[in-house]
Amino acid sequence: MIFVPVSRRLSALCLVLAAALLSACSSAPAGEDRPPRVQRPTPGMDFDYQIGGAYRPPAGVRAVARDRGSAPARGLYNVCYVNAFQAQPEALRWWRDRHPDLLLRDGKGHLVIDEDWDEALLDLSTADKRARLAKIVGPWIDGCADDGYQAVEPDNLDSYDRSKGLLKPADAVAFAKLITDRAHAAGLAAGQKNTTELLPKRAAMGFDFAVAEECGRYDECADYASAYDDRVFVIEYRAADLARACRAEGTRLSIVLRDLDVLPAGSKGYVRKTC
Numbered sequence: 069m070i071f072v073p074v075s076r077r078l079s080a081l082c083l084v085l086a087a088a089l090l091s092a093c094s095s096a097p098a099g100e101d102r103p104p105r106v107q108r109p110t111p112g113m114d115f116d117y118q119i120g121g122a123y124r125p126p127a128g129v130r131a132v133a134r135d136r137g138s139a140p141a142r143g144l145y146n147v148c149y150v151n152a153f154q155a156q157p158e159a160l161r162w163w164r165d166r167h168p169d170l171l172l173r174d175g176k177g178h179l180v181i182d183e184d185w186d187e188a189l190l191d192l193s194t195a196d197k198r199a200r201l202a203k204i205v206g207p208w209i210d211g212c213a214d215d216g217y218q219a220v221e222p223d224n225l226d227s228y229d230r231s232k233g234l235l236k237p238a239d240a241v242a243f244a245k246l247i248t249d250r251a252h253a254a255g256l257a258a259g260q261k262n263t264t265e266l267l268p269k270r271a272a273m274g275f276d277f278a279v280a281e282e283c284g285r286y287d288e289c290a291d292y293a294s295a296y297d298d299r300v301f302v303i304e305y306r307a308a309d310l311a312r313a314c315r316a317e318g319t320r321l322s323i324v325l326r327d328l329d330v331l332p333a334g335s336k337g338y339v340r341k342t343c
Contacts, residue, residue, distance in 0.1 A: 107218050108257045108276045109145055111298035114342065115322035119149040120330030126340065131322060133221055133279070133301065136208055140216045147259060147279070147301070148212030152205050152222035152247055153240070154187040163188065170201055172234055182230050189227050192239040202246040209247065213254035220251045221279050226263040241269045248274030259301070264288050267295045277301070284313025284323075293321055307341070314343035 113131040122138040132140075133147040140146035155163045155171065163171055172180040172189040180189045191197050205222075212220050225244060228235035240263075248258040252274070260266070260275040264283075277299035283289040284304050292300045302323040304310040310325040317323065327339040 106252055106255060106257050106276065107145075109147075109219065109299050109301070109322075111300075111322075112320060113145060113322050115301050115324050116340065117301070117303045117324055117326050117330055118332070121332035121335070123333040126333075131301070136212055136215075140218075145219070146217045147219045147221050148209075148215075148217040148256070149221050149223060150205065150208050150212065151187070151224060152208075153192070153224035153227040153243070154182055154185075154189050157186050160188055167200070167204070170197055170204075172231060174232060174234065180231055180234065182224070182227065187224070189231055189235070192227075192235055192243045195242070198239070198243045198246060201243065202250065205247060206250045209250050209256065210254050213256050217256060219257040219259060219277070220247075221259045221261055222247050223261050225261050225266065237266060237269075241266065241273055244273040244275070248276075260292075260296075264291050267291060270295050279303070281305075282309060284316070285309040289313055289317045289321060293317060310341060310343070318343035 109131055114128045115131045116125050116129045116133075118132055118134045118138070122134050125132050125141050125144060129144065131145040131147065133149055134140065135149045140148070170191050172191040172193070174180055181187065182189060190201055192201065209220050222244070225240055228237055228240050251258040257276040258274065259277045259279045260270065260273065261279045262281055266273065276296075278292040278296045279301045280289065280292045281303045282305060283292060283302055285306065289300065289302060298320045300321045302313055302317070302321050304313055304323065304325050305328050307325065310323065313323050323343050325339060325341040327337050329337065331338045333340070
């Protein structure tokens with residue numbers, strides 16, 4: 069047996085360990101970092117819905133939702149509104165010029181429109197189109213994080229209901245997962261906007277809380293509360309529905325009454341009340 073000095077054996081062991089460490093590091097995907105911590109909203113936070121125009125939050129408000137074009141409110145929990153499943157009317161020309169094939173069209177080649185809001189639906193019908201759309205919406209979400217928001221609210225998850233049968237719920241679920249993954253990677257929580265039909269798919273979509281319009285009116289607030297452990301921002305647009313939501317869930321959820329156009333404070337027609 070050949071005797072090897074302890075010092076030489078230790079040196080050899082160090083070299084082996086160093087090589088193993090270098091190998092492990094080199095095998096990790098380039099640029100892959102641990103995602104920032106995602107902060108979910110606290111149940112029952114006093115909330116204001118300001119997607120129609122930012123204004124100074126009323127006293128006591130701890131959470132606010134604003135359009136992605138507005139700055140977040142300092143010191144509050146901020147939710148960034150992004151129209152992720154449909155095209156804003158003022159942006160339709162941009163979509164037509166840059167990405168015409170990502171707008172949903174019927175058998176005659178006509179755009180499929182959400183007539184309530186005059187918004188063209190985005191085409192989520194294939195994995196390729198969903199991936200391309202995610203590359204467009206993704207930077208919007210990153211911008212919310214860069215601006216200081218804590219969460220994102222991707223609107224029109226239920227666009228398949230207005231698609232004349234051209235989109236399926238599974239298309240919405242698959243695209244939602246791309247969006248929530250992007251939000252989480254940017255350090256943002258992601259909120260499910262409406263669509264109780266997809267609550268059973270919550271885990272598959274990856275949402276962290278809910279933003280529910282008129283759940284008091286349609287007796288759906290408890291469904292969202294159960295799915296998201298009371299992390300639900302409720303917006304009602306009729307006084308009777310506010311009263312109903314407050315009676316049922318006022319001690320658990322964040323509930324606010326707003327005017328239908330969610331106008332800024334000081335505007336004619338502005339309405340805001342809470343439980």
